[in-house]
Amino acid sequence: MNNRLLQGCCLSAFVVGSFGCKTAPEEEKAEKPNIIYIMTDDHANRALSCYGGDLIETPNLDRLAEEGMRFNHSFVTNSISAPSRATLLTGQYSHKNGVIDNAKEFDGSQMTFPKLLRDAGYQTAMIGKWHLKSEPTGFDYWKVLPGQGSYYNPDFIEMGERMRDTGYVTDLITDEVINWIDQAKGKEKPFCVLYHHKAPHRAWWPGPDHLNTFDDKQFPEPETLFDDYEDRKAAEAALMEIDSNMYLSSDLKVKPEHVKQSGMYPDTDNPERFQAYQGSLDRMTEQQKEAWNEAYADRQQEFLEFDDRTGNDFVRWKYQQYMEDYLRCIAGVDDNVGRLLDYLEENDMKENTIIVYTSDQGFYLGEHGWFDKRFMYEESLRMPLLVRYPKEVEAGSVNEDIVLNLDFAPTFLDYAGVEKPEQMQGRSLRPVLKGETPPNWRESMYYHYYEYPAWHATKRHYGIRTDRYKLIHFYYDIDEWEFYDLEEDPNELNNEIDNPKYEETIKMLKKRMEDLREKFGDSEELSQKYIEQWIESGHTESQF
Ligand code: SGN
Numbered sequence: 001m002n003n004r005l006l007q008g009c010c011l012s013a014f015v016v017g018s019f020g021c022k023t024a025p026e027e028e029k030a031e032k033p034n035i036i037y038i039m040t041d042d043h044a045n046r047a048l049s050c051y052g053g054d055l056i057e058t059p060n061l062d063r064l065a066e067e068g069m070r071f072n073h074s075f076v077t078n079s080i081s082a083p084s085r086a087t088l089l090t091g092q093y094s095h096k097n098g099v100i101d102n103a104k105e106f107d108g109s110q111m112t113f114p115k116l117l118r119d120a121g122y123q124t125a126m127i128g129k130w131h132l133k134s135e136p137t138g139f140d141y142w143k144v145l146p147g148q149g150s151y152y153n154p155d156f157i158e159m160g161e162r163m164r165d166t167g168y169v170t171d172l173i174t175d176e177v178i179n180w181i182d183q184a185k186g187k188e189k190p191f192c193v194l195y196h197h198k199a200p201h202r203a204w205w206p207g208p209d210h211l212n213t214f215d216d217k218q219f220p221e222p223e224t225l226f227d228d229y230e231d232r233k234a235a236e237a238a239l240m241e242i243d244s245n246m247y248l249s250s251d252l253k254v255k256p257e258h259v260k261q262s263g264m265y266p267d268t269d270n271p272e273r274f275q276a277y278q279g280s281l282d283r284m285t286e287q288q289k290e291a292w293n294e295a296y297a298d299r300q301q302e303f304l305e306f307d308d309r310t311g312n313d314f315v316r317w318k319y320q321q322y323m324e325d326y327l328r329c330i331a332g333v334d335d336n337v338g339r340l341l342d343y344l345e346e347n348d349m350k351e352n353t354i355i356v357y358t359s360d361q362g363f364y365l366g367e368h369g370w371f372d373k374r375f376m377y378e379e380s381l382r383m384p385l386l387v388r389y390p391k392e393v394e395a396g397s398v399n400e401d402i403v404l405n406l407d408f409a410p411t412f413l414d415y416a417g418v419e420k421p422e423q424m425q426g427r428s429l430r431p432v433l434k435g436e437t438p439p440n441w442r443e444s445m446y447y448h449y450y451e452y453p454a455w456h457a458t459k460r461h462y463g464i465r466t467d468r469y470k471l472i473h474f475y476y477d478i479d480e481w482e483f484y485d486l487e488e489d490p491n492e493l494n495n496e497i498d499n500p501k502y503e504e505t506i507k508m509l510k511k512r513m514e515d516l517r518e519k520f521g522d523s524e525e526l527s528q529k530y531i532e533q534w535i536e537s538g539h540t541e542s543q544f
């Protein structure tokens with residue numbers, strides 16, 4: 001037995017409260033790293049400069065990439081919020097942890113990594129967007145947004161008690177995280193905090209510090225802004241187009257009276273949306289509102305003066321406003337992550353703290369003409385993933401392995417010296433982070449999305465992705481297969497499912513996908529069961 005293994009044994013012996021070789025608490029603290037897991041909501045890779053995006057500079061997130069590892073093939077297994085969060089906690093696919101869609105409640109009695117870390121002597125906290133309906137379990141401290149939360153002066157639930165804080169959500173969540181770490185750092189035990197932002201989730205309301213950021217910027221348009229969805233029936237049926245599914249009021253911040261004045265009401269907006277817009281404004285203090293109205297005055301003018309609000313130029317204008325707001329929210333995240341990084345440096349905590357930066361899934365920034373996520377196409381499948389841990393991760397390294405949100409739980413347990421429970425379906429990234437990817441690392445990933453009919457009308461589908469190919473099956477009220485050669489067609493515009501050239505590859509992928517379904521315990525029967533449950537609970541229509 002080598003030294004590391006021996007150490008591991010001692011640690012787990014101590015952890016389970018056994019006898020034999022006990023480690024002193026101070027020693028244990030020195031050995032076990034602190035863990036800070038940062039997750040934003042809907043942050044697309046293209047909106048980080050370290051991923052080569054040309055939309056925004058993110059100097060603080062880039063610091064993590066420069067001082068740690070950047071992953072280029074980090075994927076979500078079900079591209080939507082609550083399922084992604086349940087997978088993070090359990091290390092299991094949605095059909096195993098039960099949260100297959102945003103409507104499901106997380107069963108908090110399940111095994112989760114925070115519970116296991118706590119048992120292993122960690123102090124644990126969960127701060128920010130939770131979105132799992134049931135109360136958080138496994139945390140010494142939690143303070144979460146109810147549901148999706150609000151951007152301005154948000155309500156929080158702190159250990160069961162509801163309150164309203166004054167300020168901007170990204171700043172407030174960061175304050176709480178720094179405060180919690182500040183008291184946790186003096187204790188004997190290492191800590192793990194889940195630091196979950198609401199930003200940059202729809203409806204993209206930027207904070208007071210960034211109301212005028214990008215005022216003069218013209219954002220480059222994605223090549224596929226005017227996609228015609230040829231040979232892609234599910235894409236065609238989706239309701240997430242900037243053109244026809246983005247609201248002037250609540251999404252684009254055009255005042256309801258101006259929408260009415262333009263003659264575009266009631267065709268393109270509705271009273272609920274007006275209310276949503278007004279509701280967000282009503283949360284603001286007088287001072288916040290004044291700053292907001294001043295910053296958004298120009299947009300009202302531009303809108304009212306727009307010549308033809310029916311053509312492609314108007315879609316382009318909407319895209320520009322969308323990018324302004326979305327990226328302003330990201331700028332707020334970047335500042336706040338910077339604040340946390342500075343705090344860690346000032347407090348000598350950089351070396352012994354693992355920091356992970358990721359998002360609950362990716363997002364469309366105009367690709368295919370869209371906003372939102374859900375599809376297994378690249379922009380929403382991919383998540384940013386940056387990991388800094390100076391002790392084991394080479395600064396400035398870049399990784400191309402396929403890694404999944406299933407892997408976080410096993411990774412954190414590995415660092416804490418806790419054995420991975422059998423039911424966890426991911427793998428520890430620790431060797432990958434060390435630059436020693438095991439030879440039997442996964443060569444493909446399995447995906448399954450369920451929430452339909454529902455928001456944005458994204459049909460149910462499952463699929464497989466390798467480093468080069470992607471095969472997707474859309475089912476339920478459709479039976480469509482899609483196949484993409486990502487090397488030839490990175491924008492996924494050419495569905496090659498009927499191209500004889502790929503016949504063998506497609507056959508091989510179908511087989512591999514069946515193997516993965518079996519390995520992970522997914523099946524047709526389960527898909528059917530979930531459809532029945534969904535319809536029974538009254539979800540029969542889609543909205544946007
Ligand atoms: C809200 C949004 C949707 C979004 C879902 C899920 N509508 O319902 O656009 O797809 O959240 O997002 S909104 O008008 O209320 O903003 S998720 O990230 O939480 O899954």
Ligand code: CA
Pocket residue numbers: 041042080081201360361
């Ligand atoms: Ca999300």
